[in-house]
Amino acid sequence: MEALKERILREGKYLGNGILKVDSFINHQVDAGLMDTCGKEFAKRFQGVGATKVLTAEISGIAPALTTAFHMHLPVVYARKHKPITMPDQVFLTLTPSHTKGRTVELIISPEFLCKGEKILIVDDFLATGATIQGLVRLAETAGAKVVGIGALIEKTFEGGRQVLSRLEIPIESLARIRAMQDDQIIFEDD
16 A cells, blocks of 8 residues: 555655554554554455454554455444453453563453354554464354454564465455565665
């Protein structure tokens, strides 16, 4: 998707160690118009998968998941990283490594919002190693739901996440696929 790629080239910053900083339009400050455009694109790409709910991880996945869900007329639920007192004692919980946090994080969902028989579309900000998305898949499977598609705004293809997730045999769509990041250069797959 050209609008997203242009924004990455203009404002994204490679910080080394595989980290791409996109805080000015996705991760800290959100460009609502760009996220709406991305949500429309995901809705178009996943229109035939039969999703009944969109699932993401707190916090950077919420904006693209919300706009996707809006355009698909679906609810969106996000896995929390800290259990609030409003959540029941019995929850779905998994652990996953976080590259940007440099530690393992919890992903927690209340069973009232992820149910048996639901068809889940996962939408997140990044697909890198696939660890966070695998955690979301585990949560869905634990609930008895079926994952029917995975969407990522940005995929770092050199980290191999798509290959890890290919065992699911479901559609995986990324709006911007990065082949390499070196020095101040970001190289997309189709360049």
